[in-house]
Amino acid sequence: MAKYEQLAEQLATQIKQGVWQPGEKLPSLRKQSAMTGFSLMTVLHAYQLLESQGMLCARERSGYRVADAIETTGNTGVMQSAESVSVNDFVFDVLQASRDPHMFSLGFAYPDPSLYPRQHLTKSLSAAARQTTVTSALDNLPPGNQALRQLIAQRYAARGVNISPEEIVITAGALEALSLSLQVVTQPGDWVLIESPAFYGAMQALERLGLRAITVEVSPDRRLNLAAVERALQSKPVKACWLMSAFQNPVGVSLSTEDKQALAELFDKYQVALVEDDVYAELYAGKQPLLPLKHYCQHGNSLLCSSFSKSLVAGFRIGWIAAGQHAKAIQKQQLLSTISTSVPVQLALVDYLETKNYEKHLHQLRRTLARRKCDMFEYLKTHWSSFATVHHVPGGYFLWVEFAPQVDTLAIYHLALKLRITLAPGKLFSLNGEYSHCLRVNASFELTPARRQLLEKLTTRIQLYLAQF
Amino acid sequence: MAKYEQLAEQLATQIKQGVWQPGEKLPSLRKQSAMTGFSLMTVLHAYQLLESQGMLCARERSGYRVADAIETTGNTGVMQSAESVSVNDFVFDVLQASRDPHMFSLGFAYPDPSLYPRQHLTKSLSAAARQTTVTSALDNLPPGNQALRQLIAQRYAARGVNISPEEIVITAGALEALSLSLQVVTQPGDWVLIESPAFYGAMQALERLGLRAITVEVSPDRRLNLAAVERALQSKPVKACWLMSAFQNPVGVSLSTEDKQALAELFDKYQVALVEDDVYAELYAGKQPLLPLKHYCQHGNSLLCSSFSKSLVAGFRIGWIAAGQHAKAIQKQQLLSTISTSVPVQLALVDYLETKNYEKHLHQLRRTLARRKCDMFEYLKTHWSSFATVHHVPGGYFLWVEFAPQVDTLAIYHLALKLRITLAPGKLFSLNGEYSHCLRVNASFELTPARRQLLEKLTTRIQLYLAQF
CATH class of the missing domain: 1.10.10.10 (Winged helix-like DNA-binding domain superfamily/Winged helix DNA-binding domain)
Known part of the structure; x- marks a missing residue:
């Protein structure tokens, strides 16, 4: 040739x-x-x-x-619809599907992105761009930007939660925070207590780190059964507990103050490290924020993980850990994963948080989410209560829906997909295939007339599907 | 109370x-x-x-x-100087020390940050800030921004390397890219072939993923002994090989075209997946870039990892993988670690790369690095050749220095630290404590009169230290 x-x-x-x-x-x-x-x-x-x-x-x-007419191999953008898919495949498909602007993303883990204060963040990003210096990249190495860590500590301080800026480490989102936290308090083979149902990220992290899980059931009513927690701690040498004390994903419930005190005592008694996932903390429904479980843990072996992804902006990928005595170990672990987080976005967050717009935004966001969650609850209660139980607790933006035990929500997931609706089937949140009759519904989207129509179609299809039982 | x-x-x-x-x-x-x-x-x-x-x-x-006089617990910023420190502690200390503006960071892994085109990047960040839309966060989900992936593919195309935008996945820096790549082609317990000495990140990743390492020596002269590679592949069921074909860290040498062809054939014959770390690729010294080893691998089971951190900006933390057949598996793995990379910095890179400033910047950067590396080599050859061998090969910004076998460069590291100079001792790059008589020197900094003075002091102290042998 x-x-x-x-x-x-x-x-x-x-x-x-x-x-x-x-x-x-x-x-x-x-x-x-x-x-x-x-x-x-x-x-x-x-x-x-x-x-x-x-x-x-x-x-x-x-x-x-x-030439204009050349065909490329391009993105297909089509989702798989095999009956047996792994949790990871699901999460991937639901995320990818959310890219489609015509998709009604009830399976989405993030709130409606139109609720983020985009214009203010744009200003802050531009301001941050102007502020970068030759050494910015170094100033923002682990544990992360000093001013950002102080602003985060001040937000905790304002609620009476004592967290020093020195124990805060900035991470690439909350998932990295949680995974690093688990790594510093466990060794492969260790037992970790998790909730059931639980955030799939927790189960995946355990699997990836070679950890063994022991579960305690979360009930939509009373949250955690403390006696069951103590039985679990007695039955296995549990090293750590990963849980969400506020607006638990997927069920939505929160721990009471009494339960937090009792849990803290149990963790102290059995020397269990706490890895707390607090990403929904800012989305409370009443006037007062909930205090994290870490606040009640006196023994210091607790790591509080959170991020701005659910309350301010999903695309920045900035989270943090209040790591207590583990702060230095966390930073060293970070050097093995992502080294540090992006400098400009750290600077942009500092600029934004200093403007005090965050409080106003959160106030508005909480009100909007509360209203939309009520609307969605009303809709589902009215149209679904003949065949499902819809659990509603204030705060966050998730509703937990239970069908009859013989119903497989994976089938409903596929019905919905054909209508361009995503859903999060209960199996996603289970270690042993439980909750296959449950659904998590994201209630952060406005119920426009078009979406109501779509929900009506979905309701009809579900009823047809249920008629076979 | x-x-x-x-x-x-x-x-x-x-x-x-x-x-x-x-x-x-x-x-x-x-x-x-x-x-x-x-x-x-x-x-x-x-x-x-x-x-x-x-x-x-x-x-x-x-x-x-x-009150102004309150003492806080604050940052101490002081480095540990215990004799026995782990590789990770070292890397951490060297990185943290680099924050000190008075430190002469010869142990630094990144080039002198003043070489980055800060003003152009600032403009691009501001432009990116204005471009973000409600759905930007979704558009930038794995595999990452489409335009950015296409621009990266075009840079490869310009060198004749065939990489489709569809196989590129954007990651949080090259280290995440490498670690995700290893994860998709290995299972815990598998054997992985690495170079010796090697980038410490490779050894740490292997340890963290429960993989077993078999090493092949890198020589400053002929790079890799292919017969030794084949013996290694015959002796163990090696699943993957992690290596740097261009400007290997820490020794600085590159594979010849013939060696790359031969290696590609070996990997094909023994069905070994290639995980290629190509972060220094843009820093070649002559007129022609080096082609990645992936280019010679016909079997498709190769992953090429790189980033903008060494050639454009360290603080953005954006890398990528040309993952071939593994592109989808990589994206799923990413959902377990960082989910995705920061949206504004992806958009800023698109803006910057579209301006064509990158080529001009790289041209300038290559010239500056080549000059500085020569200056440093001349200095060390003149002042250190009585007690050490300084290896110099064109490209990149590392020099590899060998002392007599009985010398422990950890001691020299500590001597240097007292003068506010960091160094990267050879042990950092070894699995078995070899190379304890070697040093990696970052030659990307301008040799100002003040720095020459500092190097003179260091030379005197090293001579005093060596007098004991």
């Missing part, structure tokens, strides 16, 4: 793979020649060959462009 | 912990009362008590501020 044919074949592959999109300009002859090492003449012949094959168009004085 | 005394004690603790810094304003009486639930009167009494204790100052019409 001649050299120009070789190059043409290479370029043709690139065009088919989408490296060069239809209509896009290819590098100039001179540039292509400099980069690939082929002579100018070889490049010209290759371009001419591709032009003769209809893959390129030559335009007067503007070089060669990819 | 009265309520106001309780609150005062809480606030005093917060002040000592640095939540409120000297001179900083405390929340107003009304705000403090609203947040803590104490009455206005209780808050006032608490503030007055702290004022009487000298911890707060009341200022006319501007509320209460923390």
Whole structure:
């Protein structure tokens, strides 16, 4: 094969793979020649060959462009619908599906992104861009930006929770925070107490770190059975407990003050480290925030993890750990995973939090979420109560729906998908395939007339599906 | 204890912990009362008590501020100097020490941060801030921003390396890229072939993932002994090979084209997955870039990892994987670690890469690094050659220095630290404590007269230390 044919074949592959999109300009002859090492003449012949094959168009004085009609392999964007999919596949599919602007994302883990204060954050990002200096990247190494850590500590202080900026480590979102926390308080093979149902991220992290799980049931009514917790701690040498004390994902319930005190005592008695996932903390419904379980733990072996993803902005990927005595160990662990978090977004958050707009935004967000959650609850209660129980507790934006035990919500998930609705089936939140008759519903989206219509269709399809039992 | 005394004690603790810094304003009486639930009167009494204790100052019409003379527990910023420290402790200390603007960071893994094009990046960040939309966070979910992936693929295409945008996954830096890659091609207990000496991140990742390492020596002269590679592949069922084909960290050498072809054939023959760390690829010294080893691997089971951290900006924490057939598995694995990378920095990189400034910057960067590396090499050759061998190969910014076998460079590391110079001792790059007589020197910093003076002092101290042998 001649050299120009070789190059043409290479370029043709690139065009088919989408490296060069239809209509896009290819590098100039001179540039292509400099980069690939082929002579100018070889490049010209290759371009001419591709032009003769209809893959390129030559335009007067503007070089060669990819023809408009070329088909690329591109994104398919279609979801799998096999009956047996892993939790991870599910989460992946639900996240990917949420990219579709026409999808009604009731399975989404984040609140409606239109609730984030985009304009204020844009201003703060621009301000942060202007503030970066030669050494910013170094100032923001673990444990993270000093001013940001202080602002976070001040927010805790305002609620009476004593957390020093020195124990705070900034992470790439809450999931990294939780996974690093688990790593510093456990060794592979250790037992970890988790809730059931639980956030799938917790179960996946346990699996990935070679940890063994012992579960305690979460009930929509009374939350945690303390006697069951103590039995679990007696039955296994539990090293750590991962839980959400506020607006638990997926059920939505929170621990009472008394239960938090009692749990803290149990953890102290059995020397169990606490890894607390507090990402919904800011989304309380009443006037007063809930205090984290860490606040009640006197023994110091507790790590409080949170982020801005659910309350301010999902795309920044900034979380933190109030790590107590483990702060230094966490930073060292971070050097093995992501090294540090992005500098500009840390600076942007400092700028935003200093403007005091956050309180106003949170106030508005809490009101909107509370209203939308009530609307969704009313809708489901009215239309679904003949075949399902809808649990509603104030705060956050999740509703937990229970069908009859023989119903498989995976089937409902697939029904919904055909209507461009995602749902989070209960199995996602289970270690042993339990909760297959449950659904978590994201109630953060406005119930517009179009969405109500879509829900009506879904209701009809569910009823048809249930008629078979 | 009265309520106001309780609150005062809480606030005093917060002040000592640095939540409120000297001179900083405390929340107003009304705000403090609203947040803590104490009455206005209780808050006032608490503030007055702290004022009487000298911890707060009341200022006319501007509320209460923390007194200026309060001592906080603060950052100590002092490095440990115990003789036995783990690799991780070292890396942590060297990174933390680099924050000190007076430190001469010869142990630093990144190039001199003043070489990054800060002003252009600032503009791009501001532009990105203006571009974010409600759905940006969704558009940038795994595999990452489509335009960014295409721009990266185009850079490869320009060198004749065929990589489709569809196989590229954006990650939180190269280290996450490498660790995710290892995870998808291995199971705990598997054998992985690595170089010796090797990037410590590789060894740490292997340890964290429960993988077993088999090593092949890297020589400053001929790089890899292919017969030794084949013997290793024959002796163990090696699943993957992690290596750097260009400007290997720490030794600085690169694989020849012939060695890359031969290695690719070996990996094909023994069905070994390639995890290639290509972070220094852009820092070549001549006119032509080096082609990655992946380019020669026809079997498709190869993952090419890189980032912008060494060539454009360290603080963005954006890397990528050209993952071939593993692209989807990588994205699913990402949902278990960081979910996705920060949206604004992805958008900023797209903006920057589209401006074409990157080529100009790289051109300048390569020239500066080549000059500085030569300067440092000349200095060390002149002053150290009586007691050490300094290896110099073109490209990148590392020099590899070998002392006599009985010398422990850990001692030299500590000598240097007292002069505010960091160094990277050879042990950092070894699985079995080898290379304890070697040093990696970062040659990316300008050799100013002040730095030359400092190096002279270091040389004298090293000579004194070596006199004992």
